[in-house]
Amino acid sequence: MVQLIDKKVFDNITPKELIDATYEASNNFQVRALFEAKDEILECGKYTENQFYDLLDSMIDAETERKIILNKMKTFQEALFIEDIVDKFQSIPPENVIRDIIYLREQGFIDEQEEVKTKTITKKVKGEEKEVEIKEYFYRYIVSNGKLDIEERHFKPVSIIDEAGVCCRCGYCSAICPVNAIEVTADTLEIDKDVCMKCGLCFSICPRSFSIGKAYEYIKKLDNELNYSEKMGAYLSSYAGTTTKGEIKKVRQDGGIVTSLLEYMLENDIIDAIIAVQHSDKLWKPEPVIVDKVEDLYKTAGTKYANSPSLNILDKAMDYERVAFVGVPCMLKALEKGDLFPAGKIFFKNIKYKIGLFCMESFSYNDIISLVENEFDEDINNLTKMNIDKGKFIINLKNDEEKKVPLKEVQKYARDTCHYCDDLTSIYADISVGSIGAPGGNSAVIVRSKIGEEIYQKAVKAGIIESKNLTDVKPGKFLVEKIGGIKKNKCKPIQLSEE
Ligand SMILES: Cc1cc2nc3c(=O)[nH]c(=O)nc-3n(C[C@H](O)[C@H](O)[C@H](O)COP(=O)(O)OP(=O)(O)OC[C@H]3O[C@@H](n4cnc5c(N)ncnc54)[C@H](O)[C@@H]3O)c2cc1C
Ligand code: SF4
Ligand code: SF4
Ligand code: SF4
Structure with a gap:
């Protein structure tokens, strides 16, 4: 039995696999950016020292879990549906595997392959039953281009969301930025480039950066009561x-x-x-x-x-x-x-x-x-x-x-x-x-x-x-x-x- 991730015990991961994954996780760019900017973050006063270490700890935990999943996926010979990948990680909760795959895709480690199938269904159109064709989408996941050494994609500050004209001014990035570099009003978003330490946390949580729609669907469908x-x-x-x-x-x-x-x-x-x-x-x-x-x-x-x-x-x-x-x-x-x-x-x-x-x-x-x-x-x-x-x-x-x-x-x-x-x-x-x-x-x-x-x-x-x-x-x-x-x-x- 090995270690705790999200306070859970994993019994089929070897100590070596875990140590390797933790070591790789400590190299994650967000973890490094936060660690290197510790003094500025604490000086800014938004987070206490305990909260800072709590954040760092949970980021390392999450990244370690992702590395465990990625390292195992490197051994898969073909692209798999998410349900099949979930089955291969008996000791990691399915919802974690799903969210991790979606995040690994955004980090550039995993490719998503889309397959479109057409099927015919009977549907009422203006009161009349008609046969209509609908498209169904299926997704498989595989380590990027089959390569084993892939460089992590670094998340950018959310100025790229604003520049694309899609910022909905929800204000979350401003609340979360550890060095108070972002100011959001109902009409504007401004980032103080001199203060921003390019940790990309704002990008991770922005509702307009990458979609979590598929993770939501997969996770919710696991719950039979819903x-x-x-x-x-x-x-x-x-x-x-x-x-x-x-x-x-x-x-x-x-x-x-x-x-x-x-x-x-x-x-x-x-x-x-x-x-x-x-x-x-x-x-x-x-x-x-x-x-x-x-x-x-x-x-x-x-x-x-x-x-x-x-x-x-x-x-x-x-x-x-x-x-x-x-x-x-x-x-x-x-x-x-x-x-x-x-x-x-x-x-x-x-x-x-x-x-x-x-x-x-x-x-x-x-x-x-x-x-x-x-x-x-x-x-x-x-x-x-x-x-x-x-x-x-x-x-x-x-x-x-x-x-x-x-x-x-x-x-x-x-x-x-x-x-x-x-x-x-x-x-x-x-x-x-x-x-x-x-x-x-x-x-x-x-x-x-x-x-x-x-x-x-x-x-x-x-x-x-x-x-x-x-x-x-x-x-x-x-x-x-x-x-x-x-x-x-x-x-x-x-x-x-x-x-
Ligand atoms: C911008 C906007 C667009 C909407 N569009 C639709 C729509 O297209 N179709 C539809 O069915 N319903 C829409 N709604 C929801 C609807 O107008 C009512 O808010 C909802 O039915 C709740 O009614 P209630 O009587 O229970 O709320 P109330 O008891 O009157 O409470 C309203 C709550 O809304 C919150 N609120 C008010 N304005 C905002 C705002 N700008 N942003 C965030 N929170 C706010 C208040 O804090 C309050 O808690 C919209 C709401 C908003 C804010
Ligand atoms: S929920 Fe969507 S439609 Fe409503 S204010 Fe936000 S971005 Fe606009
Ligand atoms: S989190 Fe994203 S959408 Fe929300 S204000 Fe910031 S940039 Fe805009
Ligand atoms: S603006 Fe974004 S990238 Fe820059 S420090 Fe704040 S959270 Fe990090």
């Missing part, structure tokens, strides 16, 4: 819910589910704080906030359609032990990457609950002002609510008037970066909440994890939420899948410069 949908991700259950609290009804966007769940968790001492979004000193310009009192929570209710770099303030919440995070799908994906690859894990392990909103697109604050002026001839300060419903963009005014225009008229104001986003329903959340699929005054709720189900059921039992199955209401789950599929299909591919 339902899996190509269009709305993996989930345990789905509901239509509405708050029973009169005070929340006054401020909510749809069913008031997000605010109700957060209030329930704060009041019942399940969490200590929430990261959410409120209006800044400019109405409708969102500002991420840390809320630790119920009386401040209602200020966060309601959708602000301008984007908020909410992950920016994650490091400010490190003193709270149990935090709930509310955000849009791109932010939940960033958190998932920080969790899969240890760059984010150590410092944000206090994020205990992730509530994801549905999101088709968001707008810059300036473009929201233009939208309201050009399409409605109104001043943004006169609005009490904005909403998207049944193909219309709707505004409510202080004089109780409601105005609407077709959604297609306002889509030109959406941020270009949102066209590179394929997730409508926040597949990486514990609980996803949106309006699509739910009747008026309700939210559609997709519960994706056991902790999510536990909280949702407790809130229902406490009488704060009235809930029905999403399949028992109209329009129901089919619409979530339909719109989820549309978003996925029209998503543009991301191309980053090789330089």
Whole structure:
């Protein structure tokens, strides 16, 4: 029996294999960059010495595990499906093998071979059953070009994401950078080149760097309790819910589910704080906030359609032990990457609950002002609510008037970066909440994890939420899948410069 990786014992890896892998891991460029910049990192004050060593330790652990996998894969004679590779590593958890293969591919050590097969299925098209051809994709993995000595690809700072025009301004890179070299606002990203020590941590966790979609699918399909949908991700259950609290009804966007769940968790001492979004000193310009009192929570209710770099303030919440995070799908994906690859894990392990909103697109604050002026001839300060419903963009005014225009008229104001986003329903959340699929005054709720189900059921039992199955209401789950599929299909591919 040998060593501990992720606190697990591995019994079929020899001491020599382990020592070799650990030695190779210590040469990893990220590990070296961090180690060499220890003084600057500690001087910067974001991480304590213990946290710094925790990070380094978990990076070496993760890299050692990858080296064990890579070294064994060098002995494979042919490219294999991921399921077959998983079978060959009995003592490493399947989800680790899967995430490691995806990371090794990005490091340039492993090639992915795509195979496309066409099959015919029967499908209802405009009420008529028709035979249609669909494409199925299969992937095999093999050590790069069959070579045994391959040079590691060094991850670049995220300026390459910004230069490619695909940064969604989630703010995670700024929270994670150990030397505070990155500043992200809702509209800009700046890296101080003199301070950046080129560790590439920001690239590892950026939702726009490399895809973790395949790892997500493989990992979720391992869990027999989960339902899996190509269009709305993996989930345990789905509901239509509405708050029973009169005070929340006054401020909510749809069913008031997000605010109700957060209030329930704060009041019942399940969490200590929430990261959410409120209006800044400019109405409708969102500002991420840390809320630790119920009386401040209602200020966060309601959708602000301008984007908020909410992950920016994650490091400010490190003193709270149990935090709930509310955000849009791109932010939940960033958190998932920080969790899969240890760059984010150590410092944000206090994020205990992730509530994801549905999101088709968001707008810059300036473009929201233009939208309201050009399409409605109104001043943004006169609005009490904005909403998207049944193909219309709707505004409510202080004089109780409601105005609407077709959604297609306002889509030109959406941020270009949102066209590179394929997730409508926040597949990486514990609980996803949106309006699509739910009747008026309700939210559609997709519960994706056991902790999510536990909280949702407790809130229902406490009488704060009235809930029905999403399949028992109209329009129901089919619409979530339909719109989820549309978003996925029209998503543009991301191309980053090789330089
Ligand atoms: C930019 C954006 C686009 C959206 N697009 C769609 C869509 O196309 N289809 C759909 O079905 N649903 C969409 N939603 C979700 C929907 O508008 C509601 O947020 C959701 O139904 C929850 O309603 P609720 O009444 O339960 O939330 P509430 O109880 O009113 O709580 C709302 C929560 O949203 C958070 N929030 C508000 N604005 C932002 C923001 N800019 N960024 C991050 N968090 C924010 C607040 O912190 C609050 O916790 C979108 C949300 C956002 C923020
Ligand atoms: S982590 Fe977020 S803010 Fe940073 S570059 Fe990536 S998308 Fe942009
Ligand atoms: S900007 Fe990125 S690459 Fe540079 S130090 Fe920060 S995390 Fe590392
Ligand atoms: S569409 Fe995607 S990228 Fe744009 S705000 Fe929503 S989740 Fe983020």
